[in-house]
Amino acid sequence: MDQAPDSPRESAGSHGLPSCYRHPGRETGISCTRCERPICPECMVSASVGFQCPECVRTGSGTGHGPAANRPRTIAGGAVVDDSFLVTKVLIGINLAVFVAVLALGDRFVDELSLIGYAYNPQLGEVVGLADGEWYRLVTSMFLHQELSHIAFNMLALWFLGRMVEPALGRGRFLALYLLSGLGGDVFVYLLNAPNQATIGASGAIFGLVGAFAVLLRRMKLDMGPVVLIILFSVVLTFVRPGEISWQAHLGGLLTGGLLALGMVYAPRERRTLVQAVVVAAVTVAIVAALIARTAYLT
Template structure:
């Protein structure tokens, strides 16, 4: 995304649509923000935030921080969650979408036999596919591989659109590694809850668990930035209604991913700066530990 040159005076307190509720970033006039530079108090969006010893600074103040006036003398710009600001802030989101679409094409090419071997399945339930086992028989990889498979064109298109809408702003705010950790751990939490509570012979697949994790995290982020929560809550409510009203949807994956996303998202954007990385990744490890416990408990029940 192109950067607009900064104005020394900063923007007006009104956005381009005439609203005066929130100021707009001085480098990106179309972006409302509740964050200001701790030195000059100009409004800055997550992409422009530079991690400082206290709070966040705008790029101009960060470049002047050492007194030399040279851009390279400042600390490297960081995202809201402490990740590194990169030239392509949506790279991981694009890779995940590409991987999901590529595996969907593999499904269409190789047929049901491929899908049955990698979807989420507690115990073998099909006949005519040999060998076919489930998680309870030791195929734990299904907890991960099921996140990248889909049941049809509508399924994959809807999920990939959701991944782009939610993933792009989250990756910008969190950074690549933190966003990827959020996505994968949320998806595994959804798979584990499905394995724990669904019928053992009921197969399921899809990226929805991970995407609901992004829903939970973006709600936390919007709250952290003091943005209007109503659009996010309305969209989440609609998706939850569909989850429980539409037949054939594995609601366990949605709820598991959503809870994990809220927990991890809160740690990502609220962790104190001095222990930020350890708290963020420690929370991911804690959620993974819960995933392992659920998997072990269910396996013990089925064997």
């Protein structure tokens, strides 16, 4: 168990913000409403007013009555767990495993799993793509990378953002946001890109985490500078490396992740689960409708 500080306030960090009492290296602008110690997104537990630290919740000063009411919850209502980065680590593991498979099996493996709308593949001697019913490509392309620099950059971004977003949302909500953001990025590619242009990579899902991170910073009234820098860096890369960066996937993932996060962290407490389910369902329906409409147009 982490040792609590002698005083309720920690020393200010490099940016003038106090550090989380459980994670000294993490600056934060949020404090426990009961003991007033500074807490980071991983440690904050939703309370009737503001947030509480895990220790105050465990000692019976939670938000309701009885064990169930006092159970630690994230800002979005998810369960607080010991390994708060588990889903992030599993996603990174899947991406790395698929990358090893690409190195072993070669371009043919990539051709069969990449995101492509509608095209004639001379190697297979047939038409391939989403418009031909190969909707599995929406998911497989999200875990597909060919170059070491590509997967290294994406996995570093996933590790950084996942460690911020997953503890704040909880495992289930984080996984739903990640996958739907990836699908949202794929849909924008399908709608706006040339049908015969293949696209791969986790960028759409990762930019969904960027959108969610921005919403969380806004919700906790913290500095938005890190998100602005990430977006500006992506815009610069798009112009520096035209044709190599899928701005459609970035934009689609960013909007999808931001919208989902808004529904998850701003849902009213008394109807939180219902509102979150409606938002997730509405985004899913919109994605499916866009896929059906584009497919009908291409065919």
